[in-house]
Amino acid sequence: MKTPHIPVLLEEVLDSFSSVPEGYFVDCTLGYAGHSSEVLKRYAMLHHIGIDRDDEALAFSKKRLEPFDSRSTLYKGTFATVLPTLKETPITALLADFGVSSLQLDKKERGFSFSSKTLDMRMDATAALSAHEVVNHYSQSQLEYIFDAYGEIRAYKKLAGAVVEARAKQAIESAIALSEIAKTVIPPGGKIHPATLMFQAIRIEVNNELGEIEGLLDAIEKKHFKGEVVSLITFHSLEDRLVKNRFRKWSSACLCDPHAMRCTCGKNHDIGKALSRKPVTASKEELKINPRSRSAKLRSFVFKNSSGEN
Ligand SMILES: C[S@@+](CC[C@H](N)C(=O)[O-])C[C@H]1O[C@@H](n2cnc3c(N)ncnc32)[C@H](O)[C@@H]1O
Numbered sequence: 001m002k003t004p005h006i007p008v009l010l011e012e013v014l015d016s017f018s019s020v021p022e023g024y025f026v027d028c029t030l031g032y033a034g035h036s037s038e039v040l041k042r043y044a045m046l047h048h049i050g051i052d053r054d055d056e057a058l059a060f061s062k063k064r065l066e067p068f069d070s071r072s073t074l075y076k077g078t079f080a081t082v083l084p085t086l087k088e089t090p091i092t093a094l095l096a097d098f099g100v101s102s103l104q105l106d107k108k109e110r111g112f113s114f115s116s117k118t119l120d121m122r123m124d125a126t127a128a129l130s131a132h133e134v135v136n137h138y139s140q141s142q143l144e145y146i147f148d149a150y151g152e153i154r155a156y157k158k159l160a161g162a163v164v165e166a167r168a169k170q171a172i173e174s175a176i177a178l179s180e181i182a183k184t185v186i187p188p189g190g191k192i193h194p195a196t197l198m199f200q201a202i203r204i205e206v207n208n209e210l211g212e213i214e215g216l217l218d219a220i221e222k223k224h225f226k227g228e229v230v231s232l233i234t235f236h237s238l239e240d241r242l243v244k245n246r247f248r249k250w251s252s253a254c255l256c257d258p259h260a261m262r263c264t265c266g267k268n269h270d271i272g273k274a275l276s277r278k279p280v281t282a283s284k285e286e287l288k289i290n291p292r293s294r295s296a297k298l299r300s301f302v303f304k305n306s307s308g309e310n
Contacts, residue, residue, distance in 0.1 A: 003064070005102040007034030008293040009233060012280045013095060014042055016231045016300040023092035024049055028079035028216060031101045033061035039093070040068045046093065048072040051082045053124040057101060078124075078208075080215025084222065091225065096216060097233040100203070102292065112203065114195050116175035121199075121206045131202050135172050140164045150210070150238065151201030159185045159198060175199070200236065213239060217246045227305035229275070235295050240279065247274045247301050272303035273310050 007013075013035055017025070022045035027036045030050035040048055048071055052058050058074055065072045075082050079096060104123065105112045111120030111131060121131040134146070143160035147153045162185050163172070172178055182195035204210060220230060234240040253270040256263050279297035286293045304310055 003032045003034060005032040005034055006290045006292070007031075007038070008097065008290060008296040009280060009282060009286070009298045010035065010038060012298055013231055013233070014038060016275060016298070017043060017046075017093045017229055019302070020046070020092040020229050021090075021227060022046065023090040024088045025093040026083070026086070026091055026095070027051065028083065028094065028096040029098060030061050030074065031057050031097065032103065033064045035095055035097060036061070036072075037064060037068070039095070040065070040071060043093075046071075047088070049086065049088060049091075050074045051077060051079050053078050053127075054101075054104065055125065056103070078212055078215075080212045080219060083216060083219040090228075091223065092228050094220065094228065094230045095232075096213075098209070098213065098239050099235045111175050112199070114175055114179040114193060114199065119173060119175055119178060121203045123207050127207075129206055131175075131178075131206050132173070134202055134205055135163060135178060136167055146201045146205045147198060149201075150204040151197035152238075153186075153197045153201070155185055204238070210238060210242065213242050217242065221246075221250070225303040228303045229300060230303075231298060231300040233296050233298050234279075235297075240297050240299075243299050244279075247299060250301060250303075270304075272301055275300040275302055 017039065020043070025039055025043065025046040026049045027039070028051050030036055030052040033050065036048060036050055039046065048065070048068065050061060050065070050072065052061070053076065055076065058076055062074060100112055100123065104110050108116045109118055110116070111118040119130070119132040119135060122129070140160050143163055144156050147156035147159050153159055159182065162181050166172060166181050172181070178198070179193070179195035182198045186194035188194050232243050234243055250271050251273045253267045254263050255265040255269050279299045282290070282293035282296055302310055
C-alpha cells in the first residue's frame with residue numbers, strides 16, 4: 001500500500017521494544033500505521049491498539065492493518081482522553097510520534113501549509129476550534145501569549161499587532177494571507193520561512209498539543225505500568241522539554257526539596273529509567289531520505305517490572 005507518510009526513527013523505535021513481554025502495544029498517534037504495521041510484523045506476541053483524532057488517518061490505517069485484523073483495535077479520539085479509558089491489559093509497549101503527519105501538512109485543504117487557501121489546522125476536522133477562529137477572534141493579548149509561549153517568537157507583540165491590524169480591514173481567510181502578514185514583521189532570508197513559528201504556535205493552540213502531551217504523561221503515570229516501555233518522539237523543544245522533565249521525575253529516587261538538609265522520603269521513589277541519557281536522533285542515511293526526521297528526538301523509558309527491576 002502506498003503511504004503518504006514515512007515513519008521516522010523506525011528501526012530505533014522497533015529496537016526500543018526489544019525487551020517487552022507479551023501484551024498490548026498502544027500506538028497513541030497511529031497516523032498512517034507506518035510504525036504500527038512494522039511493530040506488528042516484528043513482534044508477533046503483541047496485540048495492537050491504535051489511537052488517532054483524524055478520521056482520514058484512521059480510515060487509511062484500518063485498510064493498511066487488515067492483515068493484522070485479529071490483533072488490532074482502533075479508537076478515534078485524543079490520546080490524553082482515550083488512554084485512561086482503555087481496559088486492555090497488560091499494556092507493555094506505548095508509542096507516541098507527536099505532531100502532524102506529512103499528509104496533514106501536504107493536503108492544502110487541511111490548512112497547515114503556508115500555501116493553503118483555507119485557514120483550518122485542525123487534526124480532527126470535526127473539532128470546534130480552528131485556526132480561522134484563533135486568527136480572527138482571539139484578542140491581541142491572547143495572540144501575544146500564544147506567539148510567545150508556543151512559537152517563542154521574539155517579535156511576538158509586533159506580530160500580534162500586525163494580525164489585529166490586518167483583520168480590522170478584512171477578515172483573514174487563508175493561510176496564504178496569514179503568512180504574508182508574518183513576512184511584514186519577520187523579514188524573509190533567515191534559516192526558516194518567516195511564518196514557520198507563527199504557524200507552529202497557532203497549530204499548537206488549535207489542537208491543544210502541549211496540553212495533550214501533559215495529559216498523556218499524566219495518564220501513563222496513573223496507569224502504574226510494570227515492565228512497560230514508553231517511546232516518545234518529539235519535534236521541537238517545547239514538546240521535548242515536557243517529556244525530558246517527566247522522565248527525570250520518574251527516574252528520581254528522592255522526592256525531597258533539593259535544598260533540604262537530609263533526605264527524609266526513603267529515596268526509593270524511582271519507577272524506572274530512561275533507556276538512554278540523550279535522545280536518539282536520525283542517522284545521516286535517514287536524513288537523506290526523509291528531511292522531516294531532522295528535528296525528531298526519540299526518548300524511551302522502561303518502567304520497573306513487578307519484581308521492582310528495570
Ligand atoms: C506524526 S503523525 C504519526 C505517524 C505515524 N507514526 C506513522 O508512522 O504513520 C501524528 C499523528 O498523530 C495524530 N495526533 C496528533 N496529536 C494527537 C492527539 N493528541 N490525539 C490523537 N491523535 C493525535 C495526528 O492526527 C497524526 O495522524
